[in-house]
Amino acid sequence: MKKLINAPDAVVDEALAGMTAAHGDLLKVIEPNVVVRADAPRSGKVGIISGGGSGHEPMHGGFVGLGMLDAACPGAVFTSPVPDQMLAATKAVDGGAGVLHIVKNYTGDVMNFELAAELAQAEGIEVTSVVIADDVAVQDSLYTAGRRGVGGTVLAEKIVGAAAEEGQDLAAVTALCQKVQDNVRSMGMALTSCTVPAAGKPTFEIGDDEMEIGVGIHGEPGRERRKLASADEITEALLTPILDDLPFGSGDRVIAFVNGMGGTPLIELYVVYNKVAAMCADRGVTIERNLIGSYITSLEMAGASITLLKVDDEMLRLWDAPVHTPALRWGA
Amino acid sequence: MKKLINAPDAVVDEALAGMTAAHGDLLKVIEPNVVVRADAPRSGKVGIISGGGSGHEPMHGGFVGLGMLDAACPGAVFTSPVPDQMLAATKAVDGGAGVLHIVKNYTGDVMNFELAAELAQAEGIEVTSVVIADDVAVQDSLYTAGRRGVGGTVLAEKIVGAAAEEGQDLAAVTALCQKVQDNVRSMGMALTSCTVPAAGKPTFEIGDDEMEIGVGIHGEPGRERRKLASADEITEALLTPILDDLPFGSGDRVIAFVNGMGGTPLIELYVVYNKVAAMCADRGVTIERNLIGSYITSLEMAGASITLLKVDDEMLRLWDAPVHTPALRWGA
Numbered sequence: 001m002k003k004l005i006n007a008p009d010a011v012v013d014e015a016l017a018g019m020t021a022a023h024g025d026l027l028k029v030i031e032p033n034v035v036v037r038a039d040a041p042r043s044g045k046v047g048i049i050s051g052g053g054s055g056h057e058p059m060h061g062g063f064v065g066l067g068m069l070d071a072a073c074p075g076a077v078f079t080s081p082v083p084d085q086m087l088a089a090t091k092a093v094d095g096g097a098g099v100l101h102i103v104k105n106y107t108g109d110v111m112n113f114e115l116a117a118e119l120a121q122a123e124g125i126e127v128t129s130v131v132i133a134d135d136v137a138v139q140d141s142l143y144t145a146g147r148r149g150v151g152g153t154v155l156a157e158k159i160v161g162a163a164a165e166e167g168q169d170l171a172a173v174t175a176l177c178q179k180v181q182d183n184v185r186s187m188g189m190a191l192t193s194c195t196v197p198a199a200g201k202p203t204f205e206i207g208d209d210e211m212e213i214g215v216g217i218h219g220e221p222g223r224e225r226r227k228l229a230s231a232d233e234i235t236e237a238l239l240t241p242i243l244d245d246l247p248f249g250s251g252d253r254v255i256a257f258v259n260g261m262g263g264t265p266l267i268e269l270y271v272v273y274n275k276v277a278a279m280c281a282d283r284g285v286t287i288e289r290n291l292i293g294s295y296i297t298s299l300e301m302a303g304a305s306i307t308l309l310k311v312d313d314e315m316l317r318l319w320d321a322p323v324h325t326p327a328l329r330w331g332a
Numbered sequence: 333m334k335k336l337i338n339a340p341d342a343v344v345d346e347a348l349a350g351m352t353a354a355h356g357d358l359l360k361v362i363e364p365n366v367v368v369r370a371d372a373p374r375s376g377k378v379g380i381i382s383g384g385g386s387g388h389e390p391m392h393g394g395f396v397g398l399g400m401l402d403a404a405c406p407g408a409v410f411t412s413p414v415p416d417q418m419l420a421a422t423k424a425v426d427g428g429a430g431v432l433h434i435v436k437n438y439t440g441d442v443m444n445f446e447l448a449a450e451l452a453q454a455e456g457i458e459v460t461s462v463v464i465a466d467d468v469a470v471q472d473s474l475y476t477a478g479r480r481g482v483g484g485t486v487l488a489e490k491i492v493g494a495a496a497e498e499g500q501d502l503a504a505v506t507a508l509c510q511k512v513q514d515n516v517r518s519m520g521m522a523l524t525s526c527t528v529p530a531a532g533k534p535t536f537e538i539g540d541d542e543m544e545i546g547v548g549i550h551g552e553p554g555r556e557r558r559k560l561a562s563a564d565e566i567t568e569a570l571l572t573p574i575l576d577d578l579p580f581g582s583g584d585r586v587i588a589f590v591n592g593m594g595g596t597p598l599i600e601l602y603v604v605y606n607k608v609a610a611m612c613a614d615r616g617v618t619i620e621r622n623l624i625g626s627y628i629t630s631l632e633m634a635g636a637s638i639t640l641l642k643v644d645d646e647m648l649r650l651w652d653a654p655v656h657t658p659a660l661r662w663g664a
Contacts, residue, residue, distance in 0.1 A: 002523040002540070004563045004600035004636055011603060014563075018602030021609035022622045057598040191334040208334070231336045231346075262597040265632050266389040266659075268336035270350030271343060277353035290354045292658075294626075300597050300634060304336055326624075327598075329662050 001200045003300075008197035012054045012074060019061060023326045026065040032082075034089045035061040035072040046164040046173050047071070047093030050102040050157055051086060052109055053078040055196070056217060059154060059296045062327030068161035069325070070099075077196050077299070078218045080108030086116030090125055098126035098170035102156055102177060104149030105133035128170055130177040132156055134186045134307065136245045137214030137222045148216055151259050151307035152184035154295050155319075158328060162321035176318075180309060185245050187238040188305030189222070190215040190261060194298050213237050217261075217298045231268070235275040238306045243283060248308055250284030255291065255319060257307035262297035264304055269293065272304055280308075289319055295327065333532045335632075340529035344386045344406060351393060355658045358397040364414075366421045367393040367404040378496040378505050379403070379425030382434040382489060383418060384441055385410040387528070388549060391486060391628045394659030400493035401657070402431075409528050409631070410550045412440030418448030422457055430458035430502035434488055434509060436481030437465035460502055462509040464488055466518045466639065468577045469546030469554045480548055483591050483639035484516035486627050487651075490660060494653035508650075512641065517574045520637030521554070521566055522547040522593060526630050545569050549593075549630045563600070567607040570638045575615060580640055582616030587623065587651060589639040594629035596636055601625065604636055612640075621651055627659065 005011045016029050027035050041047065050060045051073025060072035070093035075081035090099045099120065103113045110131060117127040133144075134152030141148055160177045168176070190212045193202035203219035206212060211234070214222025229237070248254060258273045260266070269292050280287050288311060296305070311319070322331035337343045348361050359367050373379065382392045383405025392404035402425035407413035422431045431452065435445045442463060449459040465476075466484030473480055492509045500508070522544045525534035535551035538544060543566070546554025561569070580586060590605045592598070601624050612619050620643060628637070643651070654663030 002543075002560065002634060004523070004566060004596060004604055006562045006564050006603065011599065014606050015599045015602040018604070018606035018609070018624075022602070022605055022624055054599065055597075057602075062598070191336070211334075228334065230338045232338050234336060263595040263632060263634070264336060265387075265594040265629055266394070266626070267343065267347045267386065267631070270347040270354070270389075271338065272336055272350070273354055274346050274350035277350070292350075292354055294598070297597055299599070300595060302334060302595070302632060324662075330656075330664070332662070 001195050003197060005197055011197050012076060019326065026324065026326060030088065030092060032084055032088060033074060034085050034092065035064050035074065036089065036092045037064050037070045040070050040093045041095040043095045044097050045095045046097045046170050047095060047099035048102065048161050048164050049089045049093060049099060051081045052104050053080060055299045056296050058327030063157050063325050065325035066332055067165045067321055067323035068157055068328065077198065080106065080112050083112045083116040083119065086113055087119045090116060090120040090127060094125045100170065100173055100177060101127060101129040102153065102160065103129055103131045104153050105131045105146055106143045107145060126170060128174040130174060130181055132181050134184045136185050136241050137187050141216055142220040143218065150188060150217055151186040151257050151296050151305050152181065152309065155184060155255060155257060155307065155309045156180040158323060159315055159318045162318035183310040184307060185242045186305055186307040187242055188215050188303060189213045189234055189238060190301050190303035192263060192302040193219055194301040215303060217296060219298060219301065231271045232275045235272050239276060239279050242306060242308055246310060248283065248285050248310060252310050253286045253288045255289045255309045255311055256280065256287045257291040259296055259305045259307065260294035261301040261303035262294055263300040263302040266293065269304060276306060288316055333527050335529060337529055343529050344408060351658065358656065358658060362420065362424060364417055364420060365406060366417050366424065367396050367406065368421065368424045369396050369402045372402050372425045373427040375427045376429050377427045378429045378502050379427060379431035380434065380493050380496050381421045381425060381431060383413045384436050385412060387631045388628050390659030395489050395657045397657035398664055399497045399653055399655035400489055400660065409530065412438065412444050415444045415448040415451065418445055419451045422448060422452040422459060426457045432502065432505055432509060433459060433461040434485065434492065435461055435463045436485050437463045437478055438475045438480065439477060458502060460506040462506060462513055464513050466516045468517050468573050469519050473548055474552040475550065482520060482549055483518040483589050483628050483637050484513065484641065487516060487587060487589060487639065487641045488512040490655060491647055491650045494650035515642040516639060517577050518637055518639040519570045519574055520547050520635060521545045521570060522633050522635035524595060524634040525551055526633040547635060549628060551630060551633065563603045564607045567604050571608060571611050574638060574640055578642060580615065580617050580642060584642050585618045585620045587621045587641045587643055588612065588619045589623040591628055591637045591639065592626035593633040593635035594626055595632040595634040598625065601636060608638060620648055
């Protein structure tokens with residue numbers, strides 16, 4: 001295992017200490033390992049929280065700050081955070097206007113966020129939840145009933161975070177988050193496995209001439225193991241099921257997100273985006289905005305995912321609104 | 333070779349096409365493969381140009397835009413661009429106030445930029461050059477007389493770009509760039525090799541229990557091949573020579589840049605940053621700003637580099653100035 005770490009069980013804590021040292025103007029880390037916006041709680045503002053296993057950085061801690069998340073709950077690597085974290089996060093960001101939990105659809109995350117919501121409600125905090133389940137690759141999986149939550153989560157956190165920042169109420173931001181979920185679709189692939197530090201060996205074996213189409217963000221199996229193909233063929237294999245699923249059609253406007261899995265360099269993501277742009281143009285789908293980079297990763301896995309979100313003027317306005325977090329920043 | 337590409341000789345062109353498709357509001361690509369700011373030339377503004385081999389993305393094309401570069405010249409992967417590109421870039425951004433070439437210290441880059449500068453001057457464009465040579469690892473190398481130019485280039489381009497954006501003249505921005513060069517030091521390391529697409533096999537062999545300390549950004553050898561060590565030990569091995577070289581001492585203020593080589597996930601860079609912050613605090617060095625991410629890469633190499641730049645109030649003001657490029661953006 002070749003990693004820039006000190007000890008497998010120290011990675012998450014030390015990375016959080018590094019984030020605190022680097023971004024103390026934006027965030028703080030409170031017990032039990034919750035990344036909280038530095039100025040939380042903000043009176044009258046709906047709190048936006050997400051969380052999940054570590055190993056997907058910058059998601060979610062890197063999205064804490066102005067115009068995005070109020071708190072993030074990082075679990076151990078590829079392991080759901082515990083309800084205590086989610087409850088502490090909820091209490092830390094409660095400004096009296098309620099709190100929205102944005103939950104990726106994995107069994108542990110969903111169960112623990114549900115329990116935390118009940119506990120918070122018992123303490124008088126109004127909590128709503130939206131489950132993101134945008135991965136068209138498989139219906140159920142190792143860790144999921146229903147579709148997995150992947151890249152759509154990043155877009156949801158930005159757009160919903162902007163709505164909360166401008167003062168929209170809990171019902172409105174919850175409905176908006178559900179609208180993003182209803183209009184977003186993703187799929188990913190892997191060229192290599194990743195290695196969970198505590199495991200010390202690759203999550204899965206894959207041949208030098210093979211790739212996994214539809215891989216999950218924990219390295220869990222996707223649709224099929226195939227022989228290596230060109231970037232254009234891979235992009236077609238990911239984007240065609242996405243386009244067909246919603247479906248996205250002529251006249252639709254989208255945000256297109258080409259995401260790296262952690263070990264894939266940016267130059268390759270632009271090769272993929274070039275094909276995404278061509279395929280969308282062929283279908284009459286207009287890419288209004290794009291995001292290209294490694295934002296929801298699987299440690300050092302080589303691979304990429306594609307996400308399309310069908311948008312309207314209001315969602316675009318919220319996408320463009322100022323954001324200032326460690327990983328996403330503009331207009332501020 | 334596992335890459336998201338279509339053909340080894342198409343990677344650069346297709347990535348540039350992807351950049352054009354994604355960032356047409358910021359940049360355009362003109363013949364012969366020059367990334368130019370969309371609104372170039374800007375009358376009365378000093379033009380800031382850089383360039384070098386591809387494979388280091390987002391450097392340099394990802395830094396073209398408001399407040400940073402006016403143009404970037406991407407060569408083939410790990411190969412210097414040709415003088416024709418540098419000449420075309422110089423002419424494309426010349427707004428009558430002269431053009432600064434920011435050149436990383438590699439023999440081919442230096443020679444070709446010198447020739448391009450002569451050709452541009454023959455056409456009546458005033459050109460100055462600053463060579464960045466910030467890598468303390470080795471004095472000479474496979475591709476270099478003197479120190480190599482590495483992470484300091486990113487910081488130089490941001491700070492000098494801001495000075496040009498606010499209207500400083502050619503002499504001032506040139507002197508500022510030299511001041512950055514005089515006050516910046518870097519060193520990197522690799523856990524794995526990278527594979528140049530046209531070569532199809534790893535640039536160097538490295539054992540499962542080995543790492544290369546002081547590696548160059550083309551995978552060229554550094555100071556020594558060592559057994560794997562902890563992130564803290566690696567950070568000490570990189571940062572101590574940096575601190576001792578300038579030297580950086582008590583009372584100094586710095587921008588600290590922890591850079592990923594392309595295949596290293598962000599979570600590991602924060603583990604490294606945590607140790608950088610502790611070591612700087614121990615020496616009485618104040619980190620005023622930081623940059624953490626993969627900005628000057630070596631394709632999919634796993635590894636990291638550290639850069640420290642000693643700054644004053646003016647350099648911090650220029651660092652904080654608005655920038656809007658594909659890869660660096662704030663305040664705009």
